[in-house]
Amino acid sequence: MSQRHIIQVFEQYQKSxxxxxxxxxxxxxxxxxxxxxxxxxxxxxxxxxxxxxxxSIQQTAALALGRLADHSDDLAEAVVKEDILPQLVxxxxxxxxxxxxxxxxxxRAVAKHSPELSQAVVACGGVDALVxxxxxxxxxxxxxxxxxxxxxxxxNALLSQSVVDAGAVPLLVFCLLEPEMALKRIAASTLxxxxxxxxxxxxxxxxxxAIAHLAQMILNPDAKLxxxxxxxxxxxxxxxxxxxxxxxxxxxxPAAVACLRDPDEYVRKNVTTLMREVVxxxxxxSQVIVNxxxxxxxxxxxxxCRGNLRLPGIMMLGYVAAHSENLAMAVxxxxxxxxxALCLSEESEHHIKAATAWSIGQIGHHTPEHAKAVATAHLxxxxxxxxxxxxxxxxLQAKTKKALKSVLQKCTYLPGLxxxxxxxxxxxxKHVVCQxxxxxxxxxxxxxxxxxxxxxxxxxxxxxxxxxxxxxHINAINSCFPEEIVRYYSPGYSEVxxxxxESYQPA
Amino acid sequence: xAELLRIKSEAEDFQSEYFYRNSQAEEKRQKENQAATRIQxxxxxxKVRAYFSHLHKKAVxxxxxxRGFTARARFRQMVKAAYxxxxxxxxxxxxxxxxxxxxxxxxxxxxxxxxxxxxxLEGLFRKNELVRRELEELEELQKRERDCLEMVKEQxxxxxxxxxxxxxxxxxxxxxxxxxxxxxxxxxxxxxLRQVKYQAPxxxxxxxxxxxLSMPGPAAPGFSGSxxxxxxxxxxxxxxxxxxxxxxxxxxxxGVFREPGEVWEQRMHCPDLTLxxxxxxxxxxxxxxxxxxxxxxxxxxxxxxxGTGRMLHHLSHSSNSFxxxxxxxxxx
Numbered sequence: 148m149s150q151r152h153i154i155q156v157f158e159q160y161q162k163s164x165x166x167x168x169x170x171x172x173x174x175x176x177x178x179x180x181x182x183x184x185x186x187x188x189x190x191x192x193x194x195x196x197x198x199x200x201x202x203s204i205q206q207t208a209a210l211a212l213g214r215l216a217d218h219s220d221d222l223a224e225a226v227v228k229e230d231i232l233p234q235l236v237x238x239x240x241x242x243x244x245x246x247x248x249x250x251x252x253x254x255r256a257v258a259k260h261s262p263e264l265s266q267a268v269v270a271c272g273g274v275d276a277l278v279x280x281x282x283x284x285x286x287x288x289x290x291x292x293x294x295x296x297x298x299x300x301x302x303n304a305l306l307s308q309s310v311v312d313a314g315a316v317p318l319l320v321f322c323l324l325e326p327e328m329a330l331k332r333i334a335a336s337t338l339x340x341x342x343x344x345x346x347x348x349x350x351x352x353x354x355x356x357a358i359a360h361l362a363q364m365i366l367n368p369d370a371k372l373x374x375x376x377x378x379x380x381x382x383x384x385x386x387x388x389x390x391x392x393x394x395x396x397x398x399x400x401p402a403a404v405a406c407l408r409d410p411d412e413y414v415r416k417n418v419t420t421l422m423r424e425v426v427x428x429x430x431x432x433s434q435v436i437v438n439x440x441x442x443x444x445x446x447x448x449x450x451x452c453r454g455n456l457r458l459p460g461i462m463m464l465g466y467v468a469a470h471s472e473n474l475a476m477a478v479x480x481x482x483x484x485x486x487x488a489l490c491l492s493e494e495s496e497h498h499i500k501a502a503t504a505w506s507i508g509q510i511g512h513h514t515p516e517h518a519k520a521v522a523t524a525h526l527x528x529x530x531x532x533x534x535x536x537x538x539x540x541x542x543l544q545a546k547t548k549k550a551l552k553s554v555l556q557k558c559t560y561l562p563g564l565x566x567x568x569x570x571x572x573x574x575x576x577k578h579v580v581c582q583x584x585x586x587x588x589x590x591x592x593x594x595x596x597x598x599x600x601x602x603x604x605x606x607x608x609x610x611x612x613x614x615x616x617x618x619x620h621i622n623a624i625n626s627c628f629p630e631e632i633v634r635y636y637s638p639g640y641s642e643v644x645x646x647x648x649e650s651y652q653p654a
Numbered sequence: 655x656a657e658l659l660r661i662k663s664e665a666e667d668f669q670s671e672y673f674y675r676n677s678q679a680e681e682k683r684q685k686e687n688q689a690a691t692r693i694q695x696x697x698x699x700x701k702v703r704a705y706f707s708h709l710h711k712k713a714v715x716x717x718x719x720x721r722g723f724t725a726r727a728r729f730r731q732m733v734k735a736a737y738x739x740x741x742x743x744x745x746x747x748x749x750x751x752x753x754x755x756x757x758x759x760x761x762x763x764x765x766x767x768x769x770x771x772x773x774x775l776e777g778l779f780r781k782n783e784l785v786r787r788e789l790e791e792l793e794e795l796q797k798r799e800r801d802c803l804e805m806v807k808e809q810x811x812x813x814x815x816x817x818x819x820x821x822x823x824x825x826x827x828x829x830x831x832x833x834x835x836x837x838x839x840x841x842x843x844x845x846x847l848r849q850v851k852y853q854a855p856x857x858x859x860x861x862x863x864x865x866x867l868s869m870p871g872p873a874a875p876g877f878s879g880s881x882x883x884x885x886x887x888x889x890x891x892x893x894x895x896x897x898x899x900x901x902x903x904x905x906x907x908x909g910v911f912r913e914p915g916e917v918w919e920q921r922m923h924c925p926d927l928t929l930x931x932x933x934x935x936x937x938x939x940x941x942x943x944x945x946x947x948x949x950x951x952x953x954x955x956x957x958x959x960x961g962t963g964r965m966l967h968h969l970s971h972s973s974n975s976f977x978x979x980x981x982x983x984x985x986x
Contacts, residue, residue: 408792
């Protein structure tokens, strides 16, 4: 009798512990309860429950802890301070898969807030324990472990290096081959986080054969997986020419262009980012992408999206055009310049405008043909406007000035240059006038147009210090015209004529 | 005497003449000497001058000849050099012409080939157009696929709804909710309700819901026709004419049956029931030898029993009543 009674007492206690822990876990999933839970001292309550005899209580306690640490910084720090981490790491090796999942969740929740907390996780051997979890059979455990490793590796290069040193990369590549979609996504995301910091880390990822597996997954129908795969490939290829060449050799390119029409916008953005990272290294790599029709696809992509998503596409066009003049001509032919003009007018953020101005400068600075293409899209007055605008950020102003100067130095398309004679600061004006002085002596039709459109008049009104370059150019232009015309248009000519009238004595 | 006088006067004249002549000569001696010296020096000078001029002329002749000779030699040399230079200039000019043609050709062909660039840009333009068209087609195709999937999903949801709302079917006596008398024709839900066959509710697995589509299958041929998405395939496999069998695993077996796994295992292990010994031919002797080496007396009595016990071991999974000691296991 009394034995049953005693057992009943214990069972009751166990039931109440289980209830407490489950309720706390449920409450912790809602953010508004967190503060109250914290004030009630939930952390110190949960800690002994994690050492409980019953496995399901342990697991639920770990889950509750993970949810708490997930929501706030201080709770995560409290987890670290109360030395819960070593216990977690120790039991990660021995317990069943539900516990491992919950423990990996806790580690992830703690590590995500800051590099210092991640360092604390690494210091108590969390990374090695997580890598051991990656060797498990259960895909849920692998996913939780891979996610936690990804969160740790995300912060900085040192933490990534510690993840790689624990031997995570080959296991992550095996995870890529598993059939479960969530596991593949997380593995790709973790590889992306690892390889983004330094070239050596990217090289380690490549050496374990990740590129071939990632390349196989680019035509998978799952959108989130594609996001991560492209992100990983772009992080790998951004570091150096050889890494970018290895990514290209995996023969991604004509196929990846099809992903530029994916309904998911982040997939498109990541493909464009990959193209940008590949293109920025050498002209040959740019040539590969241009030849498979990537340029047209990117320009259409720019037309379809808005805001920050456009930035990689714009930068890609700039990088391609920067390499050589026939690549810049390819950009122009693919109708890149009107699209960039649209971007310049539609976007409001300064860093996007600055990138657009830079790209335009790269396209237009090669030869007069290119500058003409830029000028016919009416981009020069727009660039000038951005340069003169007081609200523009410093970076935007600097980039527009540089773009304007470089395009102007090659521009011989006079109708495009005309609007730039009015309300222009002198450092830009001297380039404009210089271009006029180069073209006008040889082209009579242009001279005629110059006079009739009022350019000569405007030119006379410009005041320049005698002996400066500007004055020389003005003189050079004036010498192309007969003296009477120059005098006619000089300011104050009507007063001169009136004075002559007054001093004239009829004979 | 007269001769003597004459001679004496002559002698005096002679003396005075002599004296006069001497004095004259004495007076003029200097002058005459000088004159003579002058003449002589002049003459000597003439001689020397003549000699010099002779020499001079000869020297001039020699020098003339020599200079002519050297000049002609130098001239020949200069002519040779000039000829050489002229040849070299000619060669150089020809070489310049060749190099100019070659460089123009090379640059135009390999470095700034205008026509290659032009054809490249044209090809690129065409390729861009092609890629744009293909991408649009692809996008269109994918969009259509997705739309079809959506529609199929909607349709199955409706059919499921119809299945659950079967009780709303209109009867002869009273029209159902979806068959209002004020409508010109029954609502589509009414049509669905009429088509769906009623099934007693069982605890179906989620795939079982797909079987419901087998009823209105003929009514919606367009959906299950041309699309290769995996979800439709399961409905197609269910859409065969076989009746639905009751689920296998959920019922407990009645009676004293053993677990299927156990029976299967026994069948699989049955081939071990042979008349052959499991162990080698001389196993017994070897075992005995080993035991003798161990020197344990107790085992001699059980030698025979052990042999049969081994065969029986596989017939009954329980431990032998002979209670083989623990070390017997090592001989298996």
